[in-house]
Amino acid sequence: MQETQTEAVRARLYLDDLHAGQRFTTGSYAVDAAQIKEFARAFDPQPFHLDEAAAAATMFGGLAASGWHTAGITMRLLVETGLPLVGGIIGAGGEISWPKPTRPGDVLTVFSVVEEVIPSRSRPDRGMVRVRSETRNQRDEVVQVLVAKLIVPRRPT
């Protein structure tokens, strides 16, 4: 379970190269208050994402990143250092939850595990892989769980 994926991370993986239990770990990403507010102004303009004083009076008790910001950072980590899939990371959808908010000063890392590999019955050139990705902060607290269905090409025969 603790095997490193150094070679795999350098390679470009086809569906045929994936198996349940395979693990991938990304690099890390530091989040600051300015980034949290900039994302919020563009996509989630609510007081607890925009302003420290206003946030203190809400159930967050202080500035917190939008969950969609955490999702965006997670995606960037997966794309750059996480899942080296042929054709890129193309999600059909998935389940997402945010057990805790991302805070200013957090450093996020994404830990992924392949849960299932599902060849397509109708399209022999591709399949789906279900991947569970936990985004954790520097205290190892989980700020996001994403179970995503990704479309992955099969190795040409």
Next chain:
Amino acid sequence: MQETQTEAVRARLYLDDLHAGQRFTTGSYAVDAAQIKEFARAFDPQPFHLDEAAAAATMFGGLAASGWHTAGITMRLLVETGLPLVGGIIGAGGEISWPKPTRPGDVLTVFSVVEEVIPSRSRPDRGMVRVRSETRNQRDEVVQVLVAKLIVPRRPT
């Protein structure tokens, strides 16, 4: 089912004001190629989100927005004109899918329906509401379905 929510949209709704079947429609948001590329550079730097020519050679067949960009735009529409909840829109999580990509020139609108209202057993001051939000483009094609669990305060007694 077709009742308008004009009054509700102006009001600030508590959990007690919500019921299954209640509908909300947002304003609209126009997406262009520059926005798609800017989001992608920050959060999803893959060729089909960054460059028209590179995108043409992928399964997208042309520039497409990151699904997380569609999610961000959906959130902005919900916050500004969609779901007038007391305390704001605070998601614990949900299910998301992207049946089609958002393209440059698309104009998105979000159509939401309350699916279930669930008072908390342990916390009498709040509850959860499950809301299904379809994000549609100007051709009425669904580009995202989000079924979100939101935390909503109860009206103080």
